[in-house]
Amino acid sequence: MSDRELLEEISKKLSLLVGILLQRDGQAKVQENVERLSNFGLSGTEIAQILGTTAGTVAVAKNRIKKARSK
Numbered sequence: 191m192s193d194r195e196l197l198e199e200i201s202k203k204l205s206l207l208v209g210i211l212l213q214r215d216g217q218a219k220v221q222e223n224v225e226r227l228s229n230f231g232l233s234g235t236e237i238a239q240i241l242g243t244t245a246g247t248v249a250v251a252k253n254r255i256k257k258a259r260s261k
Contacts (some may be wrong), residue, residue, distance in 0.1 A: 205236070205239055205240045208227070208240050209240045209241065209242065212226070212227075212240070212241065220241065220243065220247065220251055221251040221254060221255060223237075223241055224237055224241070224248055224251040224252060224255070225251075225255050227240060227241075228252060228255075234248040234249055234252065235248075
């Protein structure tokens with residue numbers, strides 16, 4: 191296994207763990223999870239993969255967060 195393949199495998203497993211932890215908090219909405227993950231500097235694509243949604247859904251959630259903060 192190459193270094194790149196190993197890093198990709200580790201990344202997948204970490205994403206899975208984060209997703210499981212977020213799902214344990216069943217009350218959290220997608221928008222709240224997007225905000226949490228975004229605060230860690232993850233990209234929209236990375237957040238979508240972790241949450242099992244689309245990058246478009248993440249973009250909408252980010253826009254709603256930004257709009258709410260500006261009020």
